[in-house]
Amino acid sequence: EVQLVESGGGLVKPGGSLRLSCAGSGFTFSNAWISWVRQAPGKGLEWVGRIKTKTDGGTTDYAAPVEGRFTISRDDSKNTVYLQMNSLKTEDTAVYYCTTEPNNWNYAGFDFWGQGTLVSVSS
């Protein structure tokens, strides 16, 4: 069974940092592109960024609101992707999900998701 489990959320002050983890199991993690998607309270979904596989260069892409503040990395030996969040703002308050991103959208959507982890940015 495919599973993604996020952890690391919590309460942090504006300007602070937090690192989220996304641990995968039940599939070949090193072959998976992983995206982070967030959802502010009562709002819609917002794509944060993604990391490709090492085979595909391990490159990352980010949404404009987080570019330069957030960094995605992966450790395939631990089947884990990380989201390092720096210079946090109140508007970063959201549930953060990790999800598997298809490398061919003709054949899938974001098909596996974690349960989400809540990040609250408040003084």
Add this chain to the structure above:
Amino acid sequence: DIQMTQSPSSLSASVGDRVTITCRASQSISKYLNWYQQKPGKAPKVLIYAASSLQSGVPSRFSGSGSGTDFTLTISSLHPEDFATYCCQQSYSTPWTFGQGTKVEIK
């Protein structure tokens, strides 16, 4: 960035009703459109990918259509477990963007 606009933002319907939700992209996205269902406190679940392909395990009462800028999600006969929020997502170009969601409520 490609903007995705859904309508309506909410609707009330009864069990057995046919429900249609639309999604419009700010530019042509060919068939790169996916639909998700989300229930309160849960992660989204993909229903339809590539505009009209049914995700494995999703009931056939769900269907998607459209291409270019205009897309539709149809639930042919609403079941009690279908009361949820539905959103579209374009997979044509990054940043991937989502519609604001359509909440389907019980009439």
